[in-house]
Amino acid sequence: MENRIKNVMSAVFRVPVGSLGDAPSQGTLDVWDSLSHMQLVVALEEEFGVSFDDEDILQMQSLAEITAVLERCSGKG
């Protein structure tokens, strides 16, 4: 799952997967602003066939948090 998330991040942020680092987050990536966050959310929703709610979206500020949210979604589903 992490690899799929990283692939999406790489497309949205236009950064090679290799330079995302082990724990990419809003703190480590300058390009991750509120606008690109919206793009990331939509791209992740398409990738994983899910729909996030407002709280999830606010929480998803790093690879670890995105993974956690997605795991919770698939657990629910």
Add this chain to the structure above:
Amino acid sequence: MTARARRRISLDGGVLEPGYRRINSMEELKYSDILRLNDQLGKGLTGNPYHIAVLSNITVAFIKELLEYPLRKAGVSARVALGDFDNVVQDSLKYKDAHAVLVFWELSNVMDGLPVRAELMEDHDYQQVVDKAKAQIDLVITHLKGTSVVLMNQFTAMPFSSGKISQSRYGSLAVELNAYLREALLENMRLIDMDKLISVFGLERSVDWRYYYSSKSLYTVEFFKAYAAEVTPWMLAVNGKSKKVLVFDCDNTLWKGILGEDGFDQIEMSAQSKNGVIFEEVQLMALALQRQGVLIGLCSKNNADEVDRVIRDHSQMVLRDEHITIKRVNWLDKVQNLKSIAEELDVGLDSIVFVDDSSFEVNLVRANLPQVVVLQVPLRLCDYPAMMRQHLPLFQQMTVTSEDRRKAELYRQRAQREKVRDAFAGVEDYLASLGIEVTVFVDQMSLSARMAQMTQKTNQFNLTARRYSEADIRQMVSDEKYVVLAMGVSDKYGDEGVVGLGIVRLEDQGSFAHIETYLMSCRVIGRNIEFAFIDHLVRMLEHKGVHRIFAKHIKTPRNSMVKDLYDRCGFVQVASLETETDYELELSRYKGCRPTYIGVKDGK
């Protein structure tokens, strides 16, 4: 497997048959894939960049790549710039020189909370909102009056409708502003029907409320894909990427039944029969396209004389010989036949749309000629006209001129000439027998639409491949620093209409001249009229006091046929780069290049 089971559900919820694909098929790609593919295409872009600006009063972050991708895929070096958030009026001034401007105006954000406040306002407050919006529309239209192409959203109240649009003040506001927009619109501007887009797509799937209140973003990425599919045909059209030829198979494509088996009397194509009515509608659509200048062709495995008899004598046929420009009715394979159609009509394979019912033929052509758009007659026949309708934007043009309406006739005249040509020993003898006469029109405003269209559609005989809108042409026609020459051609077989264009920019009080554009429609190639035209152009500039003319051949993948044109006219190469060759002509040394058998006169 039954026909029913084979159907699949498309992403937009409609039932899709095999071959029933959307024009740019973006809906089959994930957003992240489009971002990735668009980046890749962006690295290999060649040719003149095509700058598009998107102005909006809401957040439209998704639109950039969704516009760039289908255009880049079609070979247009599209670059989209997003204006500042909610800065439409100022940005319309800032971006007026872009090749295309898209105004994505969202009614709900014209004022905070407008959808609900509209109901509560006093009449005079409401009137102020109306007046302010109209004033902004006026400013934007004034700023963009000279821009090549302007596409503007019609206002929609749908995202905020409560099931009684007609009574809501917000709904009437949209109606009133749209009426105002339509009145104020200039000829370089087109409206995008948001209500239609949203209703085709469904409101639930068009709108994403999650970002509306926090980020002023209202529409889903899926909606923007559909939106892009609606607007990109206009941009493809002005870049010479519209389809020009529609080729049909015959059996079960133009009519119901198989001519060779069912026979002349059993095939159906009229409203009098259950299945025939569908084919009649498709034939009528083809006729309407033919009237706009699309060339209609046949490519069918059949006996030619039997098909000819149907076209000539069958009472139900809509399409007759005078509508069909080219026929390949034989037993050769369709790949060969389509190639020879492209060759004879002198168009690229990427200008052709081919319709067939057979999966075998459809797959064969798709596999071998990926440039051709291939449409398959849907298994559910009732979907056939709708499928065709959905693909009509492929043929979209900004304007339809009288040359377009006569195109099929013009191609027939050419075929006649070619038949006679075989009887002559040499080409020159033959050309001399035609009685060719060139008419040159200088700065003729009434030809602006045709002149702009030629710059948009001509790819092969086009020295610089610069594209202009009608507004651009009008501006140059009225500017003293430019001389705009259109060329008409006729001979004893008929009048070709306006088929050539030269745009010259004068410099240094008219002692130097630059040929910015020199092009000719491919249907008149091979008659040496290009030399008569350029000779006239040079003589005219000489008469105006020009001493030296500068000219360029800007290389594109399609215009290599003119690579030595200026050499042959007596111009001297001064620089040869990978992307262009530069020429000069010292008028004192000019010897002339008009063939003696071509007459030239001034047009009025």
